[in-house]
Amino acid sequence: MITNPDRRLFLRGGRPLAIRPPWSLSEDDFVKRCNRCRDCCSHCPQGILAPDLLGFPRVNFSKGPCTFCGACAQHCTPQALVMDTAAPPWLHKAVFAKTCLNGQGIPCRTCGEQCDSNAIIFPPSPGGRILPQLVTADCTGCGACYAVCPVQAIDLLT
Ligand code: SF4
Ligand code: SF4
Ligand code: SF4
Known part of the structure; x- marks a missing residue:
């Protein structure tokens, strides 16, 4: 990461x-x-x-x-940024690294609590560890989850 x-x-x-x-x-x-x-x-x-x-x-x-x-x-005069409300503002999405606390057996849902789009879910897994998963279609790439992760396990990638 x-x-x-x-x-x-x-x-x-x-x-x-x-x-x-x-x-x-x-x-x-x-x-x-x-x-x-x-x-x-x-x-x-x-x-x-x-x-x-x-x-x-x-x-x-x-x-x-x-x-x-x-x-x-x-405010971009040379139009290197061109706002188009019919298109997504960018294509990057949140990704989670293996360093997520849940992978170490420490429960955490901080990123999910910050996501206004409810794009982060924590489905139960057979092994008992509940890892964050992204509902890709719902992630806007806003980055609200990025800074709140206590172990910097989140990045925004295309
Ligand atoms: S980037 Fe924004 S929309 Fe996507 S998972 Fe993080 S908080 Fe949710
Ligand atoms: S909050 Fe986002 S859309 Fe608004 S000025 Fe900053 S980068 Fe641009
Ligand atoms: S905030 Fe970080 S450690 Fe916590 S669930 Fe999300 S990715 Fe894992």
């Missing part, structure tokens, strides 16, 4: 793996259009957008979830 967001930038041959703001263009088109003005960062009421090491905005879910308010896209 990747726990340091900046580390993402250097994985996979230097391809940026940072999570871009919602409604961003594809990575190639995004970096062509984004002029690194940081207007999206300064207008995010959640304070979750900040420049990556190359100056392009990325989401830092350790600061909080995205509310999909649209302020970032509305």
